[in-house]
Amino acid sequence: MKKFTVLTGILTIALLLTVGSLSAQAATKWHIGAPKVVRGTWRTAYTHNHHYNPFSYYFRDTFTVNMTDTAGGTTMYNRHHHHVSNGSGWGANAQLHYRQLTNHTYQLRSYVDVKHHKLPLTYRITLSHHNQQLNLTRLNGRPAKLGRFYKVAN
Structure with missing residues (x-):
């Protein structure tokens, strides 16, 4: 026994x-693509431009995730929150893959083509508030927190 x-x-x-x-x-x-819960268009709140410029008093970042790629960009606004111009884009890429790190945290990896060399672009996404907010961190080089984004479209 x-x-x-x-x-x-x-x-x-x-x-x-x-x-x-x-x-x-x-x-x-x-896994290929992006998890359904992360796909869509995400946008930050208005942020005051500390480098005062009368034409771009505020700015907002937008981050879009679909099945094959991600894209990000900055838009500038005047004092009255009226659109002034689109700033530079950041992070346009392809061949998107993801892995789930925890229940609400994902890592996205895609590649950007620079002079015929594919360079990886990696983000960590942490979802909160019933998957309506995400905290975005770029992991390439030194980790850089890109901010809190709010879901605006699927």
């Missing part, structure tokens, strides 16, 4: 270790 208990204990531990390693492998697996 004692041997049976020891054997059952060993098998239980082996099973737990196997299941634990399988879930860790699933978290590191990259």
Whole structure:
């Protein structure tokens, strides 16, 4: 009876270790595209332009995710929140892949073509407020927090 208990204990531990390693492998697996919950258009709140310019008193960033790529850009507004101009775009790319790190955190990886070299572009996205807000961090080079974005369209 004692041997049976020891054997059952060993098998239980082996099973737990196997299941634990399988879930860790699933978290590191990259999938093609983007998860449905992340897809759509996301926008920051109006942010005061600290480098005062009468033509761009405020700015907002927009981040768009679809099945194949992501794109981002900055739009400038005057004091009355009227559109003045589109700033430079950032992060246009292709070949989007993702992996889920936790329940509400994803990593997106895509590639931008620079002089015929494909350079990876990686973001970490953390969702909150019933998936209506995301915190966006660019992971290339030194991690850079790009801000809190709010969902504006699917």
